[in-house]
Amino acid sequence: MTQSLTLRRPDDWHLHLRDGAMLRAVLPETTRHFARAIIMPNLVPPVVTGADAAAYRDRILAALPEGADFTPLMTLYLTEDTDPDDLAAAHASGLITAVKLYPAGATTNSASGVQDFDRVRPVLERMAEIGCPLCVHGEVVDADIDIFDREAVFIDRVLDPIRRATPGLRVVMEHITTKNGVDYVKANDRDLGATITTHHLIINRNHILVGGIKPHYYCLPVAKREEHRLALRAAATSGDARFFLGTDSAPHTDPNKESACGCAGCFTATNTMALLAHVFEEESALDKLEGFASLNGPGFYGLPVNDATITLTRGDAVTFPDKIETEDGPVTVFDPGVPVHWHVA
Numbered sequence: 001m002t003q004s005l006t007l008r009r010p011d012d013w014h015l016h017l018r019d020g021a022m023l024r025a026v027l028p029e030t031t032r033h034f035a036r037a038i039i040m041p042n043l044v045p046p047v048v049t050g051a052d053a054a055a056y057r058d059r060i061l062a063a064l065p066e067g068a069d070f071t072p073l074m075t076l077y078l079t080e081d082t083d084p085d086d087l088a089a090a091h092a093s094g095l096i097t098a099v100k101l102y103p104a105g106a107t108t109n110s111a112s113g114v115q116d117f118d119r120v121r122p123v124l125e126r127m128a129e130i131g132c133p134l135c136v137h138g139e140v141v142d143a144d145i146d147i148f149d150r151e152a153v154f155i156d157r158v159l160d161p162i163r164r165a166t167p168g169l170r171v172v173m174e175h176i177t178t179k180n181g182v183d184y185v186k187a188n189d190r191d192l193g194a195t196i197t198t199h200h201l202i203i204n205r206n207h208i209l210v211g212g213i214k215p216h217y218y219c220l221p222v223a224k225r226e227e228h229r230l231a232l233r234a235a236a237t238s239g240d241a242r243f244f245l246g247t248d249s250a251p252h253t254d255p256n257k258e259s260a261c262g263c264a265g266c267f268t269a270t271n272t273m274a275l276l277a278h279v280f281e282e283e284s285a286l287d288k289l290e291g292f293a294s295l296n297g298p299g300f301y302g303l304p305v306n307d308a309t310i311t312l313t314r315g316d317a318v319t320f321p322d323k324i325e326t327e328d329g330p331v332t333v334f335d336p337g338v339p340v341h342w343h344v345a
């Protein structure tokens with residue numbers, strides 16, 4: 001049995017770092033293991049202009065722990081008023097790596113997102129021209145669409161039409177949660193990739209609801225039924241380079257999670273690499289973990305892979321901290337609910 005596994009240092013292609021005290025508290029949890037991360041722009045107010053992204057990047061760099069080797073890859077939050085010239089300049093200078101599309105109202109801090117997709121068509125065309133990828137939170141928000149169907153309906157009604165209307169636009173379907181998402185990626189051989197989170201490889205909707213409601217397992221898109229989790233596992237461990245890690249680690253304080261109207265988001269920055277080793281071992285696919293966590297993402301984004309390595313070792317069951325303390329309050333670390341024997345050496 002494999003006892004130790006050395007990988008090129010991984011990257012996180014979907015990460016929420018927040019700002020201020022929360023940023024300072026959660027950033028070390030990521031920089032300990034990851035070399036780069038795509039930084040989500042859903043702050044309040046959101047990161048919409050190049051100037052916003054530059055200022056946010058500087059706040060992240062100022063919060064880096066001593067000696068950390070970490071590069072934040074910045075994104076802009078697409079709105080119906082996004083200026084294509086500002087976007088193009090931010091992309092050309094290397095300030096931003098991608099642009100994020102939130103359908104208005106789909107998730108945490110998405111109120112400034114897109115309501116009328118026709119209104120962002122010129123921006124999307126410009127992005128296709130300059131080769132700037134679009135990261136998509138793929139859920140419709142129509143009240144008559146069941147929350148468990150929102151991803152599948154988004155693919156048919158919004159994503160596929162956008163991709164057909166904008167040839168050459170490179171799209172990352174963020175945090176896919178369904179077999180429909182996996183199949184859509186597989187059926188398209190260019191300009192399309194998908195991130196998969198750690199938690200969606202581990203939980204299905206029963207984990208959220210059976211035996212009492214578990215607010216720390218609630219995130220968006222919400223975990224689906226077991227067949228979808230299995231499809232995600234198969235995709236992540238398949239070696240198909242279109243699938244790569246985006247943890248969507250999304251810290252909220254415990255009072256905001258354990259509430260009558262709890263926030264969506266799972267915080268997995270702390271234990272993601274150990275949990276992934278656990279999952280990939282269960283799938284007899286430890287040899288595919290480096291591709292998923294360290295190679296496929298850079299491949300999609302056209303960036304070099306990292307030179308440094310990390311080593312995971314297997315031993316006695318490990319314990320992770322239950323919570324990270326922040327000046328805003330405690331943040332609960334995702335609990336896989338099963339013993340995990342891997343840790344980052």
Ligand SMILES: NC(=O)N[C@@H](CC(=O)O)C(=O)O
Pocket residue numbers: 016042107108109137218219220221248250251264265266
């Ligand atoms: N995933 C989540 O449940 N929450 C994210 C937003 C998002 O990625 O949709 C957050 O910012 O808290």
Ligand SMILES: [Zn+2]
Pocket residue numbers: 107137174175220221
């Ligand atoms: Zn999202």
Ligand SMILES: [Zn+2]
Pocket residue numbers: 014015016040248250
């Ligand atoms: Zn997210």
